[in-house]
Amino acid sequence: MKYVIIIPDGCADEPLESLGDKTPLQAAKLPTMDAIAAAGCVGVTDNTPVDFPAGSEVANMCLLGYDPNEFFTGRAPIEAAATGIQLGPHDCAIRCNLVTIEDQIMIDFTASHISTEDATAMLTDLNAKLLGGDHPAIDADVASRLEFVPGVSYRNLLIYRGDADHPSPFTPSTRTSAPHDLTDLSVADDFPRGPGSDILTALMSASVEILAEHPINVARAAAGKKTATNVWLWGSGGAPGLPTFNERYGLQGVMITAVDLLRGLAALAGWDRLEVEGATGYLDTNYAGKGKAAVEAIEKYDIVCVHIEAPDEASHEGRADAKVEALEQIDQHIVAPLWDVIRERSDAKILILPDHPTFCRTKKHTHGPVPLVMAGSGVKADAATTYDESAAVASGLIFDPGWTMMEQFLKGNG
Incomplete structure (x- = not known):
């Protein structure tokens, strides 16, 4: 099996007056994500346990299947791992x-x-x-x-x-x-x-x-x-100790991101990292370059994960229009070419979800469920035809707690 995971960071939001009382996911033109929803299923998962801050450090750890109650020690140690910094027991x-x-x-x-x-x-x-x-x-x-x-x-x-x-x-x-x-x-x-x-x-x-x-x-x-x-x-x-994906699932992954937090999580999970020229971790990132690198990586790796920071950055700036634009770029240049590969194979699955909600209104991360969509081998289609917050909630598919979702995606039928 081949697994593709796409993380449009912070893309979950609330309805905004400036977008006609739609969320950015609802306002954006996302033909490929909607096609994936129609071919597969949507649902919700909560990656921000109430006892932890609603930050990307906890949320992405949960998203990747690690229980923060067991493994989380802080954000900075994860980023230290990204740069190869080894932390001793007293560091x-x-x-x-x-x-x-x-x-x-x-x-x-x-x-x-x-x-x-x-x-x-x-x-x-x-x-x-x-x-x-x-x-x-x-x-x-x-x-x-x-x-x-x-x-x-x-x-x-x-x-x-x-x-x-x-x-x-x-x-x-x-x-x-x-x-x-x-x-x-x-x-x-x-x-x-x-x-x-x-x-x-x-x-x-x-x-x-x-x-x-x-x-x-x-x-x-x-x-x-x-x-x-x-x-x-x-x-x-201090230093965290995560079992690798190879130890847990017998799978080797690769991370494509411009953010040290995700690089660090990849390092701790035993994944390789691919650096894409022009990937900035901002709205001007090289979307097409990330999509191309991900497609090329599928043959070499069991899991290809693409993280895009742009929607989160737009939210922190309170720019709903920029968030919509970022989502449309992700759909066109990253999701579309990867979906083309998934559809051609009988042994592949795709999963799309953000780590946490980031509201344009407040310009900050928040606790709460996020929508996900998955399709491909072994995933049973539901009635959804769009990928957005409302469709995901209406589906009734809930992963609780959030860190259980990844194992079910990798081992289950969706």
Whole structure:
């Protein structure tokens, strides 16, 4: 069997007045996804357990069949795995966004989608001046155990290297807030709390003065552009231990994504990763390139998974029109060529679903069920003819809890 999984991140939404009281999935022209619904079945699954934040880290872990109660340790450790960073038993990874905060309001959690080159230069300065320069804001011994690690654009890491005598000061009780859930809101009450929070808050505060003087920010300010005002630290955790897909199902997969979180989950699951030129993790990503790479990967791998961040980014910006456009691009350039391959085979199945809902109205992730559609070998067709939230709820097919869905997709009849 061959399995294709497509994840249009955050595409589930609510009816929007700007779209004629339709959801983006309902407003978008999605002929291939609707054809898959007509050939197979739709349903709902909930990847955001109420005891966890409604974030992509938990949601994608659930989507891939891992119970977060057993395996989730934090978002940053997953992203660390994407870059090959090995965490020891006393180490910790913390997610580090470069953000724009003005008058205590989270103006932009991406610092205007800062380039990787600019982000790297800024974090290099923070390593030198804040962690390596005997800065008064942080204890020298603690600073010597910390390092900012550049990632892609605004998505970066802070790594703590501990030992038996100096274990990580950050524990599962350390509470932080995801910056993408604070867009246009005050951050005054959302700084870290609990064990190690004094260190994180000190770093966040001390970064303001250093970054304000950085040449890149000086140039951006002179040009009237948003600046990266400071780092925002969140999503801390120690090393997770996930059994691989080969161990669980005897299957080898590959991930196609531009986001370190999904790269990290793939690494932990024992999957290969394919990098596509022009894949940005944003609305301007190379949709056709991702579709082409996925089609070419089917013969080599048992599972081909394509993740597209664009719908989620559109939601975080409150742009329903951009979300509709992203979904139409996904349908045309990714879903369509893969569906053509699935239809030609008698030993293949396809599954499409987002990780979590992301509402354009609130610009943030939310808990709740998401619609899925699957078709192909062994999948019994239902009465649905469209892929959207209403059709999925009406079908009566429910996967609860959400992490049980993947095993049923891989082993069951839909």
